Amino acid sequence: MHVPLLIERKRDGGELSPAEIQALVEGFTSGAIPEAQMSALAMAIFFRGMSEAETAALTLAMRDSGRVHRWPANTPPKVDKHSTGGIGDKVSLILAPLLACEGFWVPMISGRGLGITGGTLDKLESIPGFRVNVPEAEGLRQLERIGVFMAGQTADLCPADRKLYALRDVTGTVPSIPLIVASIMSKKLAESLDRLVLDVKFGLGAFMKTRAEAEALGAALAGAGNRNGVRTTLRLTPMDEPLGHTVGNALEVSESVATLQNRGPADLLALTLELCAAVSDRPASVFAAHLASGAAWERFVQLVEAQSGDATALERLNAIHAAPVIEPLPAPRAGILSRLDAGAIGRASVQLGAGRKVATDPVDFAVGFSGIRKVGSPLAEGEPVLTIHARTAGAAAAARTELGAAFTIE
Secondary structure (H helix, E strand, O other), X not given: OOHHHHHHHHHOOXXXXXXXXXXXXXXXXXXXXOHHHHHHHHHHHHHHOOOHHHHHHHHHHHHOOOOOOOOOOOOOOEEEEEEOOOOOOOHHHHHHHHHHHOOOEEEEEEOOOEEOEOOHHHHHHOOOOOOOOOOHHHHHHHXXXXXXXXXXXXXXXXXXXXXXXXXXXXXXXXXXXXXXXXXXHHHHHHOOOOEEEEEEEEOOOOOEOOHHHHHHHHHHHHHHHHHOOOEEEEEEEEOOOOOOOOEOHHHHHXXXXXXXXXXXXXXXXXXXXXXXXXXXXXXXXXXXXXXXXXXHHHHHHHHHHHOOOOHHHHHHHHHHOOOOEEEEEEOOOOEEEEEEOHHHHHHHHHHHOOOEOOOOOOOOOOOEEEOOXXXXXXXXXXXXXXXXXXXXXXXXXXXXXXXXXXXXXX
């Protein structure tokens, strides 16, 4: 294999064979192909794209660069959900125990937040003691016992993805649909799922700004899943305003606890039930009943305890992670909230420390926003549009400045 010839072919709009793609991924993962050549190939893919067959081959090659989960025969359907990221999106914390209540196995491997969107692992780690490292044998025992685990990506799962993403991040090739698809779907295929539901966001607080962009990405993701034997369904979700009323790690877990106890916000509940129904072929009412009966809450408590978390802390997380500075962002005049920019709220949450600018940044579990009003809400002058939770008065003031133009009252 002569790598420069393959780069040139892709640069000129040609197609690579599955065997060539496999060899490229193997060589890059092992170190035989240098970063300079893989950077050039990534840029060629960025400009020229990949066919559906090429994208599927790249996805499989990246999946096979590491360990692939193998589940015993004749076990319940393995299901999962993937969101392309959103502001205040804590759906996974509610969806996973709900699906487990219906007898599905949910081997959920999640990521950390990067940029303005939060990560499921960061939220879970705000629960004292919660352990996101779950070895495969332990995960299987947990599935057999309670039907769910929620864990982080291990070093031996899709190492090609981790190495290639780091390269894309510093070469301006992150926003390439074939490379996004291969990155997301290689990890999902490594879970050896039977079914997957995709929640592709679009709007001010999403990676894809328009519905058309989200449709293109969603179709490519679903195609890669279905082509490789995972029944994949797709939902497109607007993300112009945050989901629910909170943004921030412990704050979002507290809102998830409220939802599992059947007292959560309507928009969060509706989306979670819709995604459960889409992946399960069962009506949303079945899952609503698990919330009403307390079964979903009980299953989440079992999940936390199984992964060494302190379940007694779940209903007092806001006290455990109380920010030193908590103050309202008041409405400057009376009227109807007609716009609330989720992207601006996401950027402000990163500045507070709830998210990361680079992958090595720590996160502050306590900071973020609560009491976020929904578009269409009436507001009196001086009434809070949201409440800021900050580490310092200076950080709170910076958040107020960032959010000054983030909302409109008419």
